[in-house]
Amino acid sequence: MSARLVLCACPDAATAAALGRALVDARLAACATVLPGATSIYRWEGRIEEAQEAVLLIKTWADRVEALAERIRAEHPYELPEVVAVEAAGGLAGYLAWIHAETRTTDTPAA
Known part of the structure; x- marks a missing residue:
């Protein structure tokens, strides 16, 4: 299993x-x-800050995390966007298979 949850x-x-x-x-x-x-x-930058934000929970596959992080870096308005990937330790098999299938492109090899 190689599903990831990215925050x-x-x-x-x-x-x-x-x-x-x-x-x-x-x-x-x-x-x-x-x-x-x-x-x-x-x-x-040395100060404690507080901000109202929206959190994006992103479901992806391990082999897509690097490209996903690069896309976030390119499009995110923050100087240093949060990108934290957490490995899924388990989950509904059908849902995990769906994540895998939906993150495939014609140039993405099957894992």
Whole structure:
């Protein structure tokens, strides 16, 4: 099993939705879920910051994470966007197969 859940904070729900749509359209993700209303507290450039954000939960396959991260970096408005990939330890077999199938392109080998 090589499914991944990628977390990405965005400045607002509209930005998260546009990014999620681009990732799914490019088959870098099978699904992107926008969770608006998140409060992020973090240290940036020596100061503790707090921001209202929307979190994007991206479902993809391990062999797509690198390209997905590059696409996020290219399109995200933040200087250093959050891209954290977590390996799925389990899940519904049919759903995991769907993630795999939806992240295949004609130039992506079957895993």
